[in-house]
Amino acid sequence: MHSSSLLLLSLIQGHALAHTFIWGVFVNGVDQGLFKGIRTPAYNNGPNSGGYSNSPVKNLTSIDMRCNVLGDIQAPDTIKVVPGDVLTFDWHHDYRNDSDEVIASSHHGPSLVYISPDPPTEDSFVKIWHEGLYEEQPAPLEPGKWSTTSNLAKNGGHMNVRIPAGLKAGHYLIRAEMIGLHEGEVSYLKNPIRGAQFYPNCVQIEVTGDGDVSLPEGVSFPGAYDYDTPGVVYDIYCSTDKKRAATATVPCTTTYPIPGPTVWSGAWAETTSVPLGEVSAPTKATPWSTWIKSSVVTSATFTDRKSVTVVGTSTYAAHWSEAYQTPAAASGRWS
Ligand SMILES: *[C@@H]1O[C@H](CO)[C@@H](O)[C@H](O)[C@H]1NC(C)=O
Ligand SMILES: *[C@@H]1O[C@H](CO)[C@@H](O)[C@H](O)[C@H]1NC(C)=O
Numbered sequence: 001m002h003s004s005s006l007l008l009l010s011l012i013q014g015h016a017l018a019h020t021f022i023w024g025v026f027v028n029g030v031d032q033g034l035f036k037g038i039r040t041p042a043y044n045n046g047p048n049s050g051g052y053s054n055s056p057v058k059n060l061t062s063i064d065m066r067c068n069v070l071g072d073i074q075a076p077d078t079i080k081v082v083p084g085d086v087l088t089f090d091w092h093h094d095y096r097n098d099s100d101e102v103i104a105s106s107h108h109g110p111s112l113v114y115i116s117p118d119p120p121t122e123d124s125f126v127k128i129w130h131e132g133l134y135e136e137q138p139a140p141l142e143p144g145k146w147s148t149t150s151n152l153a154k155n156g157g158h159m160n161v162r163i164p165a166g167l168k169a170g171h172y173l174i175r176a177e178m179i180g181l182h183e184g185e186v187s188y189l190k191n192p193i194r195g196a197q198f199y200p201n202c203v204q205i206e207v208t209g210d211g212d213v214s215l216p217e218g219v220s221f222p223g224a225y226d227y228d229t230p231g232v233v234y235d236i237y238c239s240t241d242k243k244r245a246a247t248a249t250v251p252c253t254t255t256y257p258i259p260g261p262t263v264w265s266g267a268w269a270e271t272t273s274v275p276l277g278e279v280s281a282p283t284k285a286t287p288w289s290t291w292i293k294s295s296v297v298t299s300a301t302f303t304d305r306k307s308v309t310v311v312g313t314s315t316y317a318a319h320w321s322e323a324y325q326t327p328a329a330a331s332g333r334w335s
Helices: 003-018 147-155 242-247
Strands: 021-027 079-081 086-092 111-117 126-131 133-135 158-162 170-180 197-207 300-303 310-314
Touching: 021 079, 021 197, 086 170, 086 197, 111 147, 111 158, 126 158, 133 147, 147 158, 147 170, 158 170
Parallel strands: 079 197
Antiparallel strands: 021 086, 086 158, 111 126, 111 170, 170 197, 300 310
């Protein structure tokens, strides 16, 4: 096998191994069901399945930064909540149970949650939670403790957030995100085979009740992060690896600035995790490329890892509505 083919193969396998997304949402500990209310990203295993593969998202100006690949396509159902409810997003990789790795163990990085009216508009995403590096490197050549790998992956993929107190009734999108910084010591712009890996995933909720709190101005996706945003280019091994430190493009630091704005003052200061009930079956999903219908034309430019030679392309254009649309029933979702 040519070395370029081997490299391509490792790229494909790397992609297939790394994906993490939300498989279910618990509301106050009650599971709402597999993929209910969730805009499941269109992941696949690479060029051979002929599908869209901007995943993980690394291009910060791509529309995929908003809700991941095919993130404009609504889930058929919406999760009903009231202010103060605790949502637990159940992130997984291969299947929704306790033996799943959640996210590859190398994918150290921060986790973040934003909320926006649905559909999003300019500057409508408001940050309501984030967590980054929460314990510095305990020993040389170790990355320290990060939200994605040391908190979420060690806690069954459970990411908790509370619906802001008094939030006005209406339809909202929650944009939850993990960022893998294992190749983040250089920007994707400078080196497209590396760069920080973004795993955004959106959940449709409807807030009911008589709250009167409106969201403040927030940020846009794409737009909130650029390649100069602190925390987007960050070498997680820099301060502990002298060789890497010597070639680092940015000075080594031991504190990590989480990308994006500060957490909104109207968000809960703390989210106490609630006991979780049983997960409703099933817990294993069919890969998207077998159940998506052909009328969704997807797009990607697949490149050889070494020479960045284009080895295949196809096309998909996201269509975000500017007005709220009631999701179509499940049977119509992908047709
Ligand atoms: C990033 O996405 C933008 C917007 O879709 C596109 O114009 C640009 O070509 C992409 N850049 C790379 C390096 O893929
Ligand atoms: C989780 O699901 C996988 C795939 O179905 C299975 O192989 C594994 O045994 C399950 N683990 C648990 C703890 O149920």
